[in-house]
Amino acid sequence: MVLGINLTLFVIACVILVLSNNFLVKSLSKISYFLNLNEFTIGFILVSLATSLPEIFVGVMSAINGIPEFSIGNVIGSNILDLTLVIGIAALLAKTIHIDSKIIRKDMVYMLVLVMLPVFLFVDHHIWNRFGLFKGMTPGLSRIDGVILLFGFVSYIYRLIRQESKFSKTVEHTPKKEAIKYMAIFLASLTLLLVSAHYVVSYAEALSIDINISPFLMGIFLISLGTSLPELMFEAKAVMTGHQSMAIGDLVGSVITNSTLVLGITAVIMPIHVNAAIYLTSIMFMLFASFIFFTLAESDNKITWTEGIALLLLYVLFIVIETYIKTI
Secondary structure (H helix, E strand, O other), X not given: OHHHHHHHHHHHHHHHHHHHHHHHHHHHHHHHHHOOOOHHHHHHHHHHHHOOHHHHHHHHHHHHOOOOHHHHHHHHHHHHHHHHHXXXXXXXXXXXXXXXXXXXXXXXXXXXXXXXXXXXXXXHHHHHHHOOOOOOOOOOEOXXXXXXXXXXXXXXXXXXXXXXXXXXXXXXXXXXHHHHHHHHHHHHHHHHHHHHHHHHHHHHHHHHHHOOOOHHHHHHHHHHHHHOHHHHHHHHHXXXXXXXXXXXXXXXXXXXXXXXHHHHHHHHHXXXXXXXXXXXXXXXXXXXXXXXXXXXXXXXOEEEHHHHHHHHHHHHHHHHHHHHHHHO
């Protein structure tokens, strides 16, 4: 009975989280048109940040509540979802996703580097401990690691800003009266997003106790499904309307944001400590998914619908592996 209630309330909180983020992205786009920002700023900075807000807010609330394991599980789960399920569904809808921009292909290399950064930071602690050095340093992500991850995110944004001149200006314009309306919607959506993120974490914690599963795995399996829906909705719409490069740009930006900004903020608020075996298995799969996505995208500068199916099956394989590890 209690399990059913907690699960229902968790699903409701996730739905509100996704809907509020959807309104926030739409209002942010209209405001950016009013400010006459170009398509680069809209597509590669604002949207990728906005679609990652659920992960950011969940990370902040989980750290404040003293369970940052939800955040790292959510980040790993969301990244794997983005690189397999989300792009796989987008490829099926578009039949073929063409990746013509050299900028985006370079960003994919940058993505691989930044995805490996939190892995290096985590493994680095185990290396020091194994050799008896820095014994006070516990395995996980410390506040110093969080600062390093935030620096990685800032470097990525700086790199994007340097490419701004290569993108055209937007042709849409939002009248002043409409802009004021969308500013109000933006503030309301942001508030609702914060409140819903709090309840997502609260009911996720209750569910993890009810079904005897760690917060880390809860983040990978359930929370990540809810927080990845904004990316799925945006990328599906982008490929269906012919903006395929923007869909890939949002995916790359979201994965980088999750791996640096989200984990960085969470670790600065409260250091993250998880079971080493479970963490490394999951994050190695994330690296594997990143490499597979990069290889498919670079092979012919496109992702076909058959490759999309392969990516979907890759996510199924991830679920099977994680479930098996949980049982042993």
